[in-house]
Structures are given as C-alpha cells and as structure tokens.
Amino acid sequence: MTTDPAPATTVAAVPSPAGPTDSSAAATSTAPVTDKASGATVQFVGLRRTFGATTALDGLDLTVNPGELVALLGPSGCGKTTALRMLAGFEMPDSGQVLVDGEDVTRIPAHRRDAGMVFQSYSLFPHLNARDNVAFGLKMRKTGKAERHRRADELLELVGLPTHGDRYPHQLSGGQQQRIALARALALRPRVLLLDEPLSALDAKVRENLREEIRRLQQDLGITTLFVTHDQEEALSMADRVAVMHAGRLEQCDTPAELYARPTTAFVAEFVGTMNRIDGVLAEDGKTVELLGQRLPVDGATELRGEVQVLTRPENVRVTAGGGQGAIVTGTTFLGSSTRLAIQLPDGTSVKADLSTHDAAALPAGTAVTLSLPDRPVLVDTRR
Template sequence: MTVTTLEKSAATEAATVEFRGLRREFGATVALDGLDLTVRPGELLALLGPSGCGKTTALRMLAGFEQPDSGDVLVDGQDVTRVPAHRRDAGMVFQSYSLFPHLDALDNVAFGLRMRKVRTAERRARAAELLELVGLADQGRRFPHQLSGGQQQRVALARALALRPRVLLLDEPLSALDAKVRLTLREEIRRLQQELGITTLFVTHDQEEALSMADRVAVMHVGRLEQCAAPAELYGRPATAFVAEFVGTMSRIPGRLSDGTVEVLGQRLPVDGAAPPVTDVDVLVRPEAVGVRAGGDARVIATAFLGAATRVTVRLADGTEVKADLPTHEAAAFGAGAAVSVSLPERPVLVAERTR
C-alpha cells in the first residue's frame, strides 16, 4: 500500500496544536487542572494515564465536544476554543468504531464527503482510495456486521481521513480488539501516520501501546501533566515517582538519604534529580537494573518466563519484594526458595518518599 498524491498533499499541512491553561471541572471533580501542552506538526503524541486523569477530556476539547471552564485550544496559533466541532478540521476515531450499520464500508468512508456535497464520482473514488490505503480495497461492499473488529476500525480510520483533516484524534481505538489484532493495527496506524505526516493525538491507558507508537508521550495524573517526553526518556529518566511507577515495572527498595546520596542494599549511590526533604526514602529501580547472585539472606519467591528474559521475584530479609529481569539461561539457577543477594549498578537512582 502506498500514499496517494491526494494524501501527500494533506501531509504538507500538518498542524501545531496547543493547550494553554486548560481547566475543566465536573461538579467537585477537577478533570483538567491547568493543562499546558504543545503537539508538534506531524508528530504522534500519546496522552497516557489511568482512568479519570483527564486525557479524554483534553482530546474532546480539541475535537470541540467539550468546552473548558478556562484556558484556550489553539491550532496553528488560531484560537479554536469556541469553534464548533464540525469546523475544527479534525478527524476522530472512537473506541466503539461508530460506523453506520445500514451503510457498506465504501459509503461509511464517503459519508462525510457526502455531507459536504462532494460529487458522487469524486467521493467514491476518494473512499475507494482510502480503503486501499488501510488494506481493505476488496471489502468496500461489505456492511459493518460482515467485517471483523479490526476491519471495522480500519474503516473508521479511513472515514476520519476522508476529509483530509489537519489533526487526527484517536480515542483508545484499539482497546476493544483482541491482543493480536491490536498489535497489528497499532503498527499499521503508526505507519500510516508517519507516511501521511498528520499531527495525531492518541489517547490510551495502555503504556506499551503509547511507548511503541508515539514520538512523545504525555503522562497525566489527576488532571495534571506529570511529564511529556520521548518514550526512551520517559522510561529511563522519569521526572516523578508517579511516572516511574506508571510507565513500566518498578520496585521500591528502602534507603536512607545523606549528603545527596542514598544508602541502599549496602551500597551508597548518587541521587538522580531532586530528593525529598526526608531521610527515609524508597529507591525506585527497574527490573533490568537489578543484579542477582547466589548466596545471601534474600529468597527467590517466584519466577516468570518472558522469553529471552525471566522475571525473578526476590524477597529481602525485611520483607521487601524486588523484581529482577535476568537472561533466561542465567535465571535457571535461581528457582523458588533459592538463597540470593541483590545489587544495583553504580549509577544515580530515583528516590521518593517512603510509602510504608
């Protein structure tokens, strides 16, 4: 499948999107608490966070389905905060597909063009072109009930692209699909987005989805932006304890702060970033950073085969549980009940206030 001349022309118009001080309250609940965020032209930015963090509210404000109590939404510097949804020049794909059951795939894709009074021949040609773009060239005459979930979502994507939007909005579009289809479709969405060069905002609560698809990921928590960064930076250099624990797996190991360093597991390590104003802290560590050796006062309590790596869960003498990802051939030596010791590499670590 290739990008057509028609779609390439749309790709040159990728927009900059800005959220400035967005605040939205629903009764006593603050959905957005002063959101400031910029989506760069042509990038795919994922809004990631738990349910209720405000990510969908932000997306709906960009689409024009919600109005902020204060703050502004700008597209290429133009304030669109009060512009009706149908004039936003944005295409949206929902989790539920939202296809018209009485229309076949071709007519579903062409529906928006028909509403804009595009001539029959032109809209059918464009709809057929987009179905080919999403790999459904031979499914145009099938109705939604005759298509799989993945195929329906591709039709929904083609329909969103039919009007050549400058911004594409994806509201958890893969969450209703099974794991294998979800993996395939997220790769196709990313390929299409890169080929078309369209500015895209993608809402998800699935961290793997966000990290594998996005140019940058904006992690949200209780209406606030915790960190916005490229996936590798977000994973390797989380700005807050919430980001560290929400993105990927993280163990907390008790430590003691002193003079800008922390004592943990019998080691003294430098602190990465700002340290809390307390002495007793938790050191946050990824499982791939934990070393395991035979012999010691810790015990292996579980192992989980992950393919090339095996996750080994170790209980320290004080009851703390630590996860370590080891090459599977090495992990074979550490069965449940094995006496071991654990260590951390000699590099700065992230610390947070102790939770227990």
Template sequence: MTDTTLAVPLAGGDGHRTRAAGATVEFRALRRAFGATVALDGLDLTVRPGELLALLGPSGCGKTTALRMLAGFEHPDSGLVLVDGEDVTGVPAHRRDTGMVFQSYSLFPHLNALDNVAFGLRMRKVGAAERRARAAELLELVGLPDHGSRYPHQLSGGQQQRIALARALALRPRVLLLDEPLSALDAKVRLTLREEIRRLQQELGITTLFVTHDQEEALSMADRVAVMRGGRLEQCATPAELYARPATAFVAEFVGTMSRIPGRVVDGGTVEVLGRRLPVDGEAPAVAGGEVDVLVRPEAVRLSHDPAGRARVVATAFLGAVTRVTVTLPGGTPVKADLPTESAAALPPGSAVAVDLPDRPVLVAPRAA
C-alpha cells in the first residue's frame, strides 16, 4: 500500500508541513448481522478525498460497526470496503493504513505521552531517534510539546485525547477514524477539542470518518453528515442541506428540533395546517383521511399576541439572543418557536397567541400515534 505525506515530516526533514492527498473510501452493499440483530443492512456510502464525514444516528444504528469494518476490526457478511479503489475487505487491520481514536483513549498507563505516541512506530521497527523525533513533532502539532514525559494519570481527559490523536497520526494513515472521541469530556473541553480536531483535519487534508450521536457535534465539524437508522443510510448531505431539506421525517426530527403540527392533505401537493394551505415539500404520504403531521423548525414558527388566540404560551427558555417559546394548540399539541428575546419578553406563560407559518413548502409525515 502506498504511504501518504502528513503534516509531520520524517526526522531530518525541513519542517515544512505538507498537505495530505486524502483517500477515497467506499462502502458497497455492506451487510453485517450479529445473530438476529442486523447491524448493517446494505450500506452504500462514499467518502470523498480529504473530507470529514460524520456518521450520525441513535445507538444501534450501525455507525460504529461501519467504522470498525473500515478499520478491519469487523468483517462484513457481504459487501465490500474499498480505499482508493482497492478492495481491503479481507486485509488485516494492521495492514490497512488507518489510524483510530477511541472514546476511551486506550493509552498505555505504563508509557509516558511521548512513548504512547511513538508506540506504533516502534511496532513498525522505526529507529529510536526517528520515532522520538516524529512523536515530538506530533506532540507539538496537537499543542502538547511540553507534556512528553507525563504519564496518562498526570494528564486531563482532553490532554489524553490529544495524545491518542497524535498516536493515530504517527503512522501517517490514509484514513483517520474517530469513534465518539469527545463523549467522555465535559462541555467546555469538548468544544475546544472539536475545533482543534477540525483544524488539524483540514490542515492535514486527511480523509476522516467521525462517529457520533451528538447532532451539534456532527453539524459543526463535518463537511457532510451521513444519518443512519437501523443499519441503513437515511440521508448523506452537507449540514446546511440536512437541516434545511431533510429527506425523511426521521432525519428532520433527529437533526435539530422539530414540532409536529396536525394537518390534512388536500391533494398530492397541498396541506391544510393552522387554517391555511401550504405546498408540500416532496411527495405527501398516502394516508387514510389525509391526516398528517406537518414538521416545522422553531425558527419558522410565528407567534403574535392575540387575546382571541386559541394557543397558549406554557413555557419559555432563555437561549441568549433567542428565547424558545413553547405553546400548546387546541387539543394540547405542543409547538416550539424561537423568537428574539426582546419579542419573547412580551409573551409570558399564560399569554394567548396566534400561531402562523411562512408561505413556503413544508415537510409532512404520517400522523404520530
């Protein structure tokens, strides 16, 4: 297999950081079952060179199984895994040129940070001077140049994760795999490392797969997000497209906040909701009586004070410049609206309000039971 140049040169280089070429990764009709449980059910997905693609979905959707198949830790019942067009489905993990960062860090407690980073190089018989020099350069790259002599128990969770990242990059992998690497960290550290990982990935130009169940993490870091459900791919798109034009009701509700407002399909292209008719985004589902739910983002909901209004404000949540206002419609359906905080101050709990939607296509789904 060919080697790719990362931002870290070999010892004795000129110190210039060179952008990696980035590999193309393809999953073709991957299927994997564990007994009666189907983890992957015909997954087809392509990761572009130099792209950071997030695999997003609830627990048990198959995202970690897909990552482990690319790493070589799991093997499909059928289907192929290709890297730059080369079939690596049957290639052992240690020959795949992938670097993996785990949720649990998996650092060796008896080795200091420098030796942890250099461990893979030692296994590949790289000379002592060269591997220590490369490990030192990687520690600098992840912002820990003075932490080489410290042991894992002397490092914070965020520092341990940086060491794990440096260790994965030491072998100059064609593909970097991140398995929920930030989930064990507190919110502030998670945000900092999120930005740092993205910066390093862009600087190195390395193709990266990032597994997470955190939608904010996926949307803020990834070039594209692949949303999975039940071992299948629901949609793969840029964060903006995924949020604005979800392909399915599942994607719409899993990515961001959605309210379900009762509506009725008038014809194949129009739905009646909140006393008005709006065009349907896509094809309306065929349901008995035409009863559907209209899926609406909170920023699209319009509220106005109206003494005769049949909706009531039941709660407000301050989010800074925006306040999330929850109202109930007649019949008890909750609807969330994001309003400028100054405007929301005029609508305290108990206020009677009118609810309206903008005149644009809406996504509809079968009525929830």
C-alpha cells in the first residue's frame, strides 16, 4: 500500500471539521469553473473500521464510475458516513484501501485530495459574505482578488444566486446557504464531490427543489459524486445507483429501478419502500412457494424449506371483492391518485395493498376481499 504523500493536487475548497484547508497546493487552474469536469473513478477496497466494540465498516467493496452519482443509503450506524469520511480523508481505515483513478489515497491528508465536500450544517463562515465564502479556497491558493471574485460570481450564477454575493449567511435562507456551500465545494473544480446529508436540515419543498438542482449541476459538470442520505426518496430520485448498507456491509448496489423491483436481500426489500410479509410454504425443491391459494416461483436459489414468508410490495397485491379467503379491509389511506388498503388475513397478518383511488372506493372498511399476487418470482425469507 502506498503511504507516501502524492504530488500536490487540487485542494477541496471547503472547511473541514478540522478547520480550513491547507494553503499549500498546486497552481490554480484558470479554466472556467463551468467546464465539464473529468470525473474520477473511486474505489473502496476491503475497508474495515472499528470504534471500540462497534464495527463501522466490515470489508466494504464499492466502485463509483466517472461522472456517476452514487447514493450511500442505510439506517443510522450502517457505516455510510464513515465511508464518505474515509474518501474525504477525515477518517483512516483499520485496513483496506481508498483508490481514486487507481491511485491509493488512503493515507494522503484531506487537504491534498481532489475532493469537495458539502456538510449538513452548511459550515459557512459567518463573517464572510457569500462571494467570499465561495472564494475561500481560492484565497487559500493565493489566487488574485479579481480572479477569485470573477470565479465566485460565475459559481453564484451557476447555483442560481447571482445577486446574493454581498449577503452574509444570516441574511440567507437555509436553502440559499446550502447553495453557497455547494458553490464553494465546486470552486476548485474537484473530480469528486462528497455530499453528507446536505438536505436534511431543510423543509420539504426546499429539499425537493434543491435535490433537483444538485442533480442537474452534477450531470452538467460530470463530477463523480457520493451522496450520503437516510432518505429513500432522495436516494431513489437523485442517484444513478444506490448502495444500500447495513451493519458496515454493502447489501446491494444497483439502479433505483432495479433496487426497488428486484431486491436481492430481505433487508434491502424492507428498507427500500414498503414491503408486506405473507406466510407461505416452500416446496421441497425450494423453487416454488404456496400462499394465498397460489403457487409462485421463487426468485433466486434458497436454502430455506417449509414455512417461510413471502415479501411483496403493496402495488403488487391484487384485491377483489368477496371470496372465501376470510380477508377483511380494516382501513384506507388516501394517497392522491392511489389509496392504500389495510387488509387483515384470518391469521391476523396485516397486508397493505395500493389500488387506484377509483377502484379502492368500492372496497370500504369492512369489505370481505380476496388477495392474490402476479404470477412472477417472489422473494422469500425466514418466518419472524
């Protein structure tokens, strides 16, 4: 493993938790900040990190392709932020490597990595106006005042705040402050952009608008981006791929559509979106499962046998009035164009089913119904 410092590289124009970036750096590029960047390939190879008895990362392997936005998604304590901090250089692994374009940067200090980072808390300097906050990293590079102001103004235009350069953080809304933080992270044209739950402190409407803006900028600039979030909607709507983590391990990394439609583990199935568990009996060959009076193929090989639970999403549950199944609608939740029915099976199992609001209107609470699933492979798990 290479541990010697690499030749001087672009410094992240973002103050880290440890303080401002080091001023020693390569000569400042004069290329326009709006030029499409050449995104880097990022690789985590066998990363392990423990904090006392807690294992934060347990052999993480993940590759992020040039210009790709990958969301690290998972519950608190799953290791997603630890992985991001290792790429930023704020955390060192117990073992494993962090590679950027094939170069081992595991032991290279944070200020010598070609990365920009945006934090949840904005981290703007309160005594600097927006223009000077954006230009802070350029000032540390000893870029001339006129040039850094020109580039800062260009970035303010890029993030939609061209008239806000003279305002101080306390004069800006939360969404505006986060746009300034994003502009500052982009000021030195990093090959890698790191976003640590940057939208979680914002209200819903601002969060929705800003995530669209971040995605547009990321695609326009071609910057390889890692986005840490616990919000499924953010991850699924913004990312090229979503890496679902659990207990320090990578459960599945796939496109949002693939992740939602074809989860490979029970954890992913239940963590991403809403999932029903319905009792079934697995055939001796493990290839089919019987439930709700149907026999369905099993998705993938399984070592399970006998009684299992089938995992299926509410939109896959078909509901018809009447029948001898003994299922009863116990409640409805209006969701706009769709309505979610709560249905109780005779054994007490509660099943959610999403129907068009028009169809659901004919199935009020108390209606006896029959449930079925589409004739396609289903995911099975051990009974709880």
